[in-house]
Amino acid sequence: MPKRNTNRIYNALYRYYIAYNSILCKIIVRFKLLFQDVIIGNECVFYGNMTFEVGNGGKMVIGDRCIFRSKKTSNRIGLNHRCIFSTTPVDSSCELRIGNDCGFSGTSIWCFKKIIIGNNVRCGANSLIMDGDAHFEDERTSPPKPIIIEDNVFIGANVVVKKGVTIGRNSVIGMNSVVTHSVPANSIAVGNPCRIIKQISI
Template identity: 30%
Template sequence: MLSIITNKKIWVLYSYIIKLILKLYGIDVGKRFYIEGTPQIKIKGKASNISLGNNISIFGSIDLRNRENGKIIIEDNVKLDNNVRLVAARDGMIKIGQDSSIGPHTIINGGGNVIIGKKVIFSKNISINANEHNFKKSNNISDQGFVYKDIVIKDDVFLGANVSINKGVVLGEGSVIGANAVVTKDTEPYSINVGIPSKKISERL
């Protein structure tokens, strides 16, 4: 039984069926779509605002959510590991660039734009938030709404395990962010950054 479940031909057939279902929803799906899990789609906006490019590979479950005018764009040759959640809201766009790899248990919360460049690598348990609760003392936090700022992750960036990226941050091209770091400020191109909050400790040679 296990050999049947893990047979690549079975997953290819399954992927074709899932692709047809996604297209029936109104989602744009490119050529050579491949998935080894269950997609969860929660659309409170326009299904046509979700676009999956060519040669997308998903190795596990994926959770795609959009509301208002939120957009999710995954470009060609992107790989996504198990249990990735993408939430695009308001007029925000989540865009993952070509040849990037997104590790397991990644959560990207939009509201603002989250623009990820080409050949970017995420390790596991990455948290990216282009929004944040207001937390003035005068009112309950739950009643105050959110602040939104864009996040840009440029080409050739590497994020180690358990990294958190806060709203309004730009990660310069080629940046490396060490495991468990919390990034609250922009990083320089080809810099190596670690800690809470993250600080530059070196540069790529």
């Protein structure tokens, strides 16, 4: 049998496997959420089993039609770990809120105060978003500051978004960047620390 035919058969079987795995992971995640204070919208898709951690006083709200890739091979770049979303209040409460139609691949989000992510935001493989330093018992750390990521932002693979940052709508953050300062709307920004290299019109 020609290789292209066997390749088609393999690809078809793999698609069925991915679809079945996605349904199974969705059931597992939905079951876990019965015991946690997480509100999640309709038609969300899970490739692999992700982790939600909600501390006392934490709140997590996720919109409709979001995609979570936690299986290592579900992203062609390859994922270092599953998606991990955590809320750990440092005072009375904290909130992680995510809009509709967002995508996450092996993304870690750790919220201590407030992280707001708009609609149609894409977070590339192994990205990290933290609004605090953790280890607040260490006097060298400073208090958490809110992060706001507006609509239609594209965050590349391995990007780190630090506390107190706002990324304006339609902006693109290049791979391996570390975002330490706010990025205005309609910008392309890259580097460590991240700098604006171009304005775009949409």
